[in-house]
Amino acid sequence: MTNPGDRGPSAGTGVRTPSEPVPVQRARPLPGPPVDTPLVIETRGLTKRYGARAAVDDVDLHVARGDRYGFLGPNGSGKTTMVRMLLGLVFATRGEIRVLGHEVPREVHQVLPRIGAMVEGPAAYGHLSGRANLDLLDASGPGPRAGRRRRVGEAMERVGLGGVDRRPVRTYSLGMRQRLGLAGALLSQPDLLILDEPTNGLDPHGIREIRELLIELNREGTTVFLSSHLLAEIEALCTTVGVVDRGRLVLEEPLEAVRRRTGRVVLTTPDADRAAAALGAALVDRTPDGGLVVAPADGDGASGLARHLVGTGVRIEALVPETVSLEDVVVRITGPGSDRA
Amino acid sequence: MVVELRKLFRRPRTWVTIGLLCLLPAIVAVFLASTRIAPAPGQGAAFLSAVLESGSLYPAAALALVLPIFLPVAVAVIAGDTVAGESGAGTLRYLLVRPVGRTKLLVAKLVSIVAFVVATVAAVAGTSYVVGVTLFGAGDPVAVVNAIPQISGPGGGGSSSAGSGGGTASAPSAGGSASAADPAAPAPAAPGAPAAGTSGAGSGAPTQLDPTEARERAADSVASLSGDPLSPADLALRLLGAMAYITISMLGVGAIALFLSTVTASSLGATLGALAALISSQVLVTLDAAASVTPYLPTRYWLAWIDFFRDPIFLRDIRAGLIVQAAYVVVLMLAAWANFTTKDVAQ
Numbered sequence: 001m002t003n004p005g006d007r008g009p010s011a012g013t014g015v016r017t018p019s020e021p022v023p024v025q026r027a028r029p030l031p032g033p034p035v036d037t038p039l040v041i042e043t044r045g046l047t048k049r050y051g052a053r054a055a056v057d058d059v060d061l062h063v064a065r066g067d068r069y070g071f072l073g074p075n076g077s078g079k080t081t082m083v084r085m086l087l088g089l090v091f092a093t094r095g096e097i098r099v100l101g102h103e104v105p106r107e108v109h110q111v112l113p114r115i116g117a118m119v120e121g122p123a124a125y126g127h128l129s130g131r132a133n134l135d136l137l138d139a140s141g142p143g144p145r146a147g148r149r150r151r152v153g154e155a156m157e158r159v160g161l162g163g164v165d166r167r168p169v170r171t172y173s174l175g176m177r178q179r180l181g182l183a184g185a186l187l188s189q190p191d192l193l194i195l196d197e198p199t200n201g202l203d204p205h206g207i208r209e210i211r212e213l214l215i216e217l218n219r220e221g222t223t224v225f226l227s228s229h230l231l232a233e234i235e236a237l238c239t240t241v242g243v244v245d246r247g248r249l250v251l252e253e254p255l256e257a258v259r260r261r262t263g264r265v266v267l268t269t270p271d272a273d274r275a276a277a278a279l280g281a282a283l284v285d286r287t288p289d290g291g292l293v294v295a296p297a298d299g300d301g302a303s304g305l306a307r308h309l310v311g312t313g314v315r316i317e318a319l320v321p322e323t324v325s326l327e328d329v330v331v332r333i334t335g336p337g338s339d340r341a
Numbered sequence: 342m343v344v345e346l347r348k349l350f351r352r353p354r355t356w357v358t359i360g361l362l363c364l365l366p367a368i369v370a371v372f373l374a375s376t377r378i379a380p381a382p383g384q385g386a387a388f389l390s391a392v393l394e395s396g397s398l399y400p401a402a403a404l405a406l407v408l409p410i411f412l413p414v415a416v417a418v419i420a421g422d423t424v425a426g427e428s429g430a431g432t433l434r435y436l437l438v439r440p441v442g443r444t445k446l447l448v449a450k451l452v453s454i455v456a457f458v459v460a461t462v463a464a465v466a467g468t469s470y471v472v473g474v475t476l477f478g479a480g481d482p483v484a485v486v487n488a489i490p491q492i493s494g495p496g497g498g499g500s501s502s503a504g505s506g507g508g509t510a511s512a513p514s515a516g517g518s519a520s521a522a523d524p525a526a527p528a529p530a531a532p533g534a535p536a537a538g539t540s541g542a543g544s545g546a547p548t549q550l551d552p553t554e555a556r557e558r559a560a561d562s563v564a565s566l567s568g569d570p571l572s573p574a575d576l577a578l579r580l581l582g583a584m585a586y587i588t589i590s591m592l593g594v595g596a597i598a599l600f601l602s603t604v605t606a607s608s609l610g611a612t613l614g615a616l617a618a619l620i621s622s623q624v625l626v627t628l629d630a631a632a633s634v635t636p637y638l639p640t641r642y643w644l645a646w647i648d649f650f651r652d653p654i655f656l657r658d659i660r661a662g663l664i665v666q667a668a669y670v671v672v673l674m675l676a677a678w679a680n681f682t683t684k685d686v687a688q
Contacts, residue, residue: 123431
């Protein structure tokens with residue numbers, strides 16, 4: 001299991017604005033055919049067209065083993081289509097997919113038993129109980145009959161449905177259905193969880209429970225790939241984020257790297273005017289509460305800036321690297337509104 | 342595969358369908374038994390007058406009642422729902438990522454359709470046997486259709502109209518008879534000695550075939566009741582043969598609905614599509630101008646099961662019917678397979 005922190009130096013493709021052309025060369029080359037790669041999911045040039053419209057457009061996705069990967073994008077940006085292609089439900093128009101070292105969809109049957117998935121909301125037979133539904137699901141799979149009761153019981157327990165029984169799923173709330181769907185995904189103790197909007201319909205308490213469950217599973221070695229349109233959810237859960245906009249992957253980075261991407265420094269000082277004069281062109285912006293946003297010269301970080309400012313007699317109250325929230329980044333690179341044509 | 346069967350038979354709808362199918366012959370039997378008015382020759386479903394003599398023939402009459410409409414509708418509903426229903430409910434994607442192979446799923450669905458038809462036919466035959474023997478007594482079944490009809494080219498069964506004919510023919514004959522026997526007293530019916538059969542075992546009385554068929558055949562052949570009693574074993578064998586044939590006849594419908602079920606995400610659409618195909622087939626079967634295609638229509642040989650009750654059993658149409666149904670199943674299953682295995686499951 002790879003620690004997300006020590007991914008290769010070239011992890012990620014960097015931030016691009018939508019107007020920028022997509023670079024032909026991606027930072028991380030797709031490894032050859034070896035079956036045991038540290039990448040659990042990788043796609044190359046993956047494209048799905050519906051008529052003239054590309055739901056997924058030339059996506060190179062890289063999910064490393066042990067990641068909690070957040071696939072973030074507004075509604076209708078192609079997340080679900082992407083997830084379906086990874087699972088062999090939808091066939092790509094172009095491009096390659098490799099999941100757990102196997103080619104999809106050609107070898108999808110070798111990988112699916114190791115994947116737990118939730119695709120676009122839970123689904124169950126309404127006239128049966130949750131347990132009966134899981135029973136059927138388990139029986140449909142290739143797994144052994146032995147231990148079915150235990151597996152089903154454990155999965156229900158894990159998602160917090162242990163106390164519920166006999167009631168037909170028809171009477172479940174959306175949150176309970178969501179939990180049941182998750183239980184179904186956990187049935188086979190998968191190496192990889194692919195979850196499409198798993199916290200839809202859950203209350204804040206439920207969202208937190210699911211998040212803790214996913215983190216726990218991840219700690220036990222399960223790679224989690226999760227799509228969401230909720231920034232906060234991804235920010236709270238994921239170690240790596242991929243941002244998709246109108247079918248294109250516009251960012252793929254470790255979350256930490258995304259957050260400290262600016263390289264700028266915020267200076268808080270009582271001598272703002274003097275500081276501004278001393279900084280000249282390096283002063284690029286002001287924060288709402290009077291801080292100065294400074295872009296230090298290349299190779300000249302916060303420490304160099306501090307020395308320079310002290311030399312000019314500016315008193316420094318605080319000098320902190322500017323941190324950017326995921327939201328800032330996403331909004332900047334995906335532009336306004338999610339319901340554009 | 343077992344899972345599909347469990348799904349099928351744990352659905353209340355399945356049982357309601359089977360129950361309704363069993364109910365219709367029972368209702369007809371009650372009317373018949375209480376009035377003892379057999380449908381006039383050439384009307385009503387096959388065997389309806391014969392059962393007045395022996396209740397043990399009632400399963401055959403019951404099958405003749407449900408075959409033209411109710412059974413195909415039930416099969417189309419169940420088969421149309423197989424894939425489209427799962428797709429619409431969203432459970433299809435979870436099955437496929439379980440993973441269940443698409444080919445395997447399709448085969449399992451076909452098996453479940455077969456199981457449904459077998460269960461339904463058996464249930465109808467079983468209940469109607471009980472009902473028949475209770476209401477009409479287990480007299481010697483003598484209604485072997487003796488004459489071998491001349492199968493004329495355009496002839497055959499338009500069973501769409503036959504069903505409604507069977508349903509309405511029996512109801513008015515019961516309800517409209519003011520002089521009917523006291524309905525509250527279903528006669529226990531001494532074996533072999535029916536009290537009020539309009540067309541007795543006498544020679545020359547036309548046998549009840551399916552109405553349309555009977556009407557058509559009355560012209561060129563006179564089918565008559567033979568006096569030879571059937572041994573219970575013989576009757577059972579003939580009944581089993583007829584049940585098996587009817588089951589197979591329904592597989593063509595099932596295959597059409599299953600194929601459509603892989604095409605559309607709406608189970609209603611698949612069901613209606615299959616029924617539309619059947620009705621078209623029925624219309625064409627009765628159309629002389631379409632004589633060139635009638636031998637290949639799925640409903641053309643549906644009524645050939647009656648031939649199991651001829652003496653000797655007349656196999657030509659039965660064989661042809663089996664071949665036609667097999668061809669439909671094979672072709673449509675291949676089409677379903679080709680469609681389903683290359684289809685985006687994006688519902």
